[in-house]
Amino acid sequence: MTAELAVGLALCAIFIAFAGLMYTGKLPAIAALPLMAAGLFLTAAIFFPNLSETFPGPRWLGVLKGFFTVVISDGMGKMWHYMIAVILGAALAEQLKTSGAGKAIIRWASELGGDNPTVVSLVLMLVCALLFTSLGGLGAVIMVASIVLPVLLAIGVTAEAAGCIFLLGLCLGGLFNPVNWQFYITALQLETGQVTTFAIPLFFLFLIVSVVFVVLNTRRGRASSFWAAHAPAGNEPQPGAAGLLTPLVPLAILLPFYGWKMLLTLGQMYKWGFLSRFAMPQWDFPINAALLIGVLWGALFMPRPAQGRIQGLIKNIFDGVAATAPVAALIIGIGMIINVVWSPAVAYYMAPLINKIIPSSPVAYVLVFTALAPLALYRGPLNVWGMGIAMAGLMMTSGKLPAVAIMAMLMSVGQIQGVSDPTNTHNVWLAGYLGVDVQVFTRKTLGYMWILAVIGLCLSAALFVK
Numbered sequence: 001m002t003a004e005l006a007v008g009l010a011l012c013a014i015f016i017a018f019a020g021l022m023y024t025g026k027l028p029a030i031a032a033l034p035l036m037a038a039g040l041f042l043t044a045a046i047f048f049p050n051l052s053e054t055f056p057g058p059r060w061l062g063v064l065k066g067f068f069t070v071v072i073s074d075g076m077g078k079m080w081h082y083m084i085a086v087i088l089g090a091a092l093a094e095q096l097k098t099s100g101a102g103k104a105i106i107r108w109a110s111e112l113g114g115d116n117p118t119v120v121s122l123v124l125m126l127v128c129a130l131l132f133t134s135l136g137g138l139g140a141v142i143m144v145a146s147i148v149l150p151v152l153l154a155i156g157v158t159a160e161a162a163g164c165i166f167l168l169g170l171c172l173g174g175l176f177n178p179v180n181w182q183f184y185i186t187a188l189q190l191e192t193g194q195v196t197t198f199a200i201p202l203f204f205l206f207l208i209v210s211v212v213f214v215v216l217n218t219r220r221g222r223a224s225s226f227w228a229a230h231a232p233a234g235n236e237p238q239p240g241a242a243g244l245l246t247p248l249v250p251l252a253i254l255l256p257f258y259g260w261k262m263l264l265t266l267g268q269m270y271k272w273g274f275l276s277r278f279a280m281p282q283w284d285f286p287i288n289a290a291l292l293i294g295v296l297w298g299a300l301f302m303p304r305p306a307q308g309r310i311q312g313l314i315k316n317i318f319d320g321v322a323a324t325a326p327v328a329a330l331i332i333g334i335g336m337i338i339n340v341v342w343s344p345a346v347a348y349y350m351a352p353l354i355n356k357i358i359p360s361s362p363v364a365y366v367l368v369f370t371a372l373a374p375l376a377l378y379r380g381p382l383n384v385w386g387m388g389i390a391m392a393g394l395m396m397t398s399g400k401l402p403a404v405a406i407m408a409m410l411m412s413v414g415q416i417q418g419v420s421d422p423t424n425t426h427n428v429w430l431a432g433y434l435g436v437d438v439q440v441f442t443r444k445t446l447g448y449m450w451i452l453a454v455i456g457l458c459l460s461a462a463l464f465v466k
Contacts, residue, residue, distance in 0.1 A: 018032045022439065032327070037333070045062070051345065071336050084411045085139040086324045087317070087324055088139075090433075092142075128169025132144075132172075140188075143247070150168075162434065164444050168445075170419075181196070201459060202415075209449075213448050295317075334425065369382075369413060373453045378422070409457065419441070
């Protein structure tokens with residue numbers, strides 16, 4: 001066994017050990033993620049032959065410099081923009097709670113939903129999927145979830161199931177998001193048709209799995225106490241129509257921008273010449289700015305708090321910061337993990353290990369990647385937002401698999417990551433918003449997503465692996 005392979009196996013062991021501790025609940029993610037990041041980086045950096053190029057000096061000093069730079073300094077601050085979105089989203093939620101708007105919305109939803117939470121849940125899941133064919137990012141998740149989750153809770157869906165249903169809708173729509181298609185096209189040098197040939201049938205397979213999950217998890221609901229502690233007394237002023245529209249304001253601002261971007265992306269991929277007549281400078285309206293506008297809208301049009309609008313706004317922001325403190329702590333750990341797995345030292349030692357296990361036959365393709373599918377979790381080697389794309393590049397250079405088969409594999413196991421990964425910022429925010437442990441989503445959905453990944457791998461093997 002070569003030294004590089006030994007270090008790569010040690011990195012895998014560290015990853016599996018901490019992932020197991022988090023999954024079983026023996027070590028909370030808030031502690032496990034920073035410890036995992038530190039263990040991965042130190043193990044790789046101690047042996048990394050090119051360490052002195054980035055961190056000059058004696059090896060012990062280079063390792064120390066790298067640790068405090070990659071893991072601590074850069075890692076802790078990597079996700080700062082998500083933290084701002086979380087705080088603004090929490091402030092918006094606090095406005096809905098304290099003003100009575102949230103209670104009015106869920107009362108209306110309860111009346112609309114009646115006694116059939118399964119049907120309402122399916123409809124809302126499909127609405128989420130439709131929105132996320134164009135939307136993306138944590139800010140969009142916060143905006144849509146702030147509308148959808150109270151409705152699900154109001155019709156008797158449990159908090160755990162509501163979060164999972166939202167995650168299923170989010171990732172279902174992501175399969176038809178052309179920006180995601182473009183990611184694979186650019187990274188793996190594919191044609192649009194190669195991506196859609198797999199994405200479309202996988203979408204319908206995902207839809208079947210999602211419907212099964214909703215039916216099995218919404219048959220017996222319970223009354224929700226969500227926001228009950230913040231509900232206003234009956235004699236307090238009720239929000240008007242403008243106030244009730246508050247959670248929709250950020251979406252109303254963003255959807256035209258994202259929808260136009262989606263059309264332009266599709267036009268470029270399919271060469272729709274007529275869209276060139278409507279060419280205009282593309283601008284991604286900042287999601288945090290849209291959230292801030294929603295917060296200010298609520299401050300203006302919600303019933304006036306007893307202490308005044310400005311003081312009420314400040315209180316909601318402070319309460320939002322306090323409510324999201326655990327989420328912010330997890331996001332810091334996630335930033336550390338992302339920064340470490342993207343570092344040259346870790347990638348250097350994972351490369352020979354990946355080359356050793358790349359399959360080339362259809363049967364081996366299905367068996368190997370079925371077994372490795374959980375490595376899409378916890379920013380592992382098959383997570384496209386972790387080491388996944390780097391590993392895909394290594395697979396391509398080996399020549400054992402065509403690029404389209406690598407894309408289909410990443411897309412199949414990627415649904416495990418999108419729905420079940422507790423290090424996703426959207427999973428962390430949902431858990432904090434609903435007051436549940438983020439690992440609950442992993443336990444409830446991993447089996448479903450693993451089955452979907454196996455079916456997707458079988459389809460990919462039949463289509464692309466010869």
